[in-house]
Amino acid sequence: MQAQTLTPETINSFLHRRFACKRFDPNAPLSKEVLEQILEAARLAPSSYNTQPWEFIVLQGAMKDKLLPYVYFNADLVKSCAALVVVGYMHSSELNPAYLSQFYSKEYQERVASGVQVLLKERLKNDQTLIEAYMKEQCYIAVGQMTLTATLMGVDSCIIGGFEAQKVQSVLNAYFNPPNLACWWL
Structure with missing residues (x-):
């Protein structure tokens, strides 16, 4: 399969179209297929x-x-968006060989699992604050890929971080067991 290429002008036109939408048209439809493609782009994002x-x-x-009582000045944004994607990161204890095995062949698993352990122990010093920052960094790569995909599909979006994380977490806990919150994407 030959790779499709875009001209620099085409790429720049999409990059210049991307903006942080501050109010969505509440009547604008967002099809299930488009939302699924945006989520698939996030799933396929690169990560360490x-x-x-x-x-x-x-x-x-x-x-x-x-969640409206806990989103500070973002209430109009949350009310008007067709979908709110909460992006969370896993707890570092879940980043173990059993979890990693679902992504790798048997031969590659051992090397990667040991590499992750070195990353956590030596680079991040097993410091929970550093590990959480690392996890959030990985999430933002996926959010960036979602945002670019939305733009390519003609969908407006906004990344927000203005919310009371603990209160939002408690609302979500009432319905399911969510991960640690990194950010939201609309």
Whole structure:
């Protein structure tokens, strides 16, 4: 299969079209197929050691409205978006050989699992603050890929971080066991 290429002008036109939308048209449809493609782009995003330490939770309708008291100045944004994707990162204890085995062949698993352990122990010094920052960094790569894909598909988006994480986490905990929150993407 031959790779499709885009001209620099085409790429720049998409990059210049990308902006942080501050109010969505609440009547604008977002098809299930488009949302699934945007989520697939996030799933396929690169991550260190292919760890994919993220989880995406899609909230729509009344479920996203439950978060309104905890989103500071982003209430209009959350109300008007067709879908709110909560992006969370896994706890470092879950980044283990059993988890990693789902991404690798048997031959590659051992090398990667030991590499991840070295990363956690030596680079990140087993410091939970550094490990959480690392996990969030990985999530933002996926968010960037989602945002670019949305732009390519003609969908407006906005990345927000203005919310009371503990209160949002408690609302989400009432319905399922969410990961640690990294950010939201609309």
